[in-house]
Amino acid sequence: MDTRQIQYFLAVCDHLHFTKAANELxxxxxxxxxxxxxxxxxLGMPLFDRIGKKxxxxxxxxxxxxxxxxxxxxxHDAKQSIQELLRGGGGTVRLGxxxxxxxxxxxxxxxxxxxxxxxxQLQAISTLxxxxxxxxxxVDLGIGVRNTPDNRLTQIALRSEPYELVVNRSHPLAGRKEVKLREVEPLPLVMYPRGFLGRELVEKACREEGFHISTVMETTTASSLLQLVKANIGATIQPQSLLKRGPEQYELLAIPITDRPPVRHLELVHRSDRFISAAQKQLTGWLIEFFER
Incomplete structure (x- = not known):
């Protein structure tokens, strides 16, 4: 068998339909x-059972x-490694x-x-x-919340960071040095929708304290959440690093949560069996350094 035949086979697997697979190919x-x-x-064996049109x-x-x-x-890995050797660089690194x-x-x-x-070429892909x-x-590399160990992956622990309450400077809590998680309960909040990892971490921490948060608006990007806080639509609960590295024009305040705040534990992952280019290896090192700061 050759790789062309394997490509044909995988296309049929994707569609489970010969005509659709042929059109794609x-x-x-x-x-x-x-x-x-x-x-x-x-191979001496059928690869598909044909049941009528299915x-x-x-x-x-x-x-x-x-x-x-x-x-x-x-x-793909063999070609990429040889091309890198010939060119002294090039290729693509995909980062989730x-x-x-x-x-x-x-x-x-x-x-x-x-x-x-x-x-x-660096492709940075937003994904949950x-x-x-x-x-x-x-993707070749990923940075996300720590997951269960998987022997197919290399999983490198990065930093752990607590979530903080982010408020407008005119918010009633703006003068506080710290707040307790319980004090978040009556506040109108702007948050990611349910299903987003950050939202789930916050929800879990609040459930453990015996209450649920109330949102007045939900969006899927950090920049829109911060704009809503700036407009005094509500407060938000976000990772400690967000305002420290975010744009200064929002002029918001981050207040530490002192008692059992939500915490995210980050990790960097890549497949254990994949070729790692020089550029990918260097990016991995820089990412580790970046998250250690």
């Missing part, structure tokens, strides 16, 4: 069917799906980042990376599914 449906039959003849993977097909993806990834960190925190580091690796994106090879 830019070949005719008979040609695709013939190549799959050649592959099945070589197809499903056989046990042999499920096995080839696992190893076929690894074959294509190995080919939580939305709040991508808004403000990491842009200076991206500029620093480009200055040192101008021929390497950091570990899944890394495992699916959608």
């Amino acid at each position: 830019g070949i005719s449906q008979p040609t695709l069917s013939q190549q799959i039959r050649v592959l099945e003849d070589e 197809i499903v993977l056989t046990e042999a097909g499920k096995l080839l799906l696992v190893y076929g993806e690894k074959m294509l990834q190995a080919e 980042v939580l939305p709040s960190d991508l808004d403000f925190l990491l842009v200076p580091l991206f500029i620093h990376f480009h200055q040192h690796f101008p021929s390497t 599914r950091i570990q899944e994106e890394v495992l699916d090879n959608t």
Whole structure:
């Protein structure tokens, strides 16, 4: 079997439909069917069960799906490593980042990376599914909330940081040096929607204290939340680093939460079996240093 046949096979797996897979590949449906039959003849087992107009993977097909993806990834890694050797750089590094960190925190580091690796394309992708994106090879590196250990991944612990109450300077609590988590209960808040990791951490901490937060508005970006706080729509609860590294024009105050505040534990992850380019290795080092500050 060759990688072209594996690509054809994986396309059929994606669609479970020969015509749709053929259209995606830019070949005719008979040609695709013939190549799959050649592959099945070589392996000595059917890869798909054809049930009327529907197809499903056989046990042999499920096995080839696992190893076929690894074959294509190995080919990609081999080509990338050789191209890097020939060019002395280049290529692409895909970094998955939580939305709040991508808004403000990491842009200076991206500029620093480009200055040192101008021929390497950096793709910074906002996502909540950091570990899944890394495992699916959608991104090369990811920075997210610490997850359960996985032997397919290299997981590097970064810093842990508490959440703080962020308020407008005219807010009744603006003069306080600290607040207790319980004091958040009556406040109108602007927050990420439920399902966002930061929102879930805050909700969990509040439930453990015996209350639920009340939101007056919800948005999906850190910048919009801070604008809403600036407009005195409500307060918000965000990671300690957000205002420290965020733009100064918001002119907001971050008040520490003293008793059992929500805390996020960050980690950097990449697949253990992937080729790591020089640019990716350097970016990994810089990210570790950045989050140690």
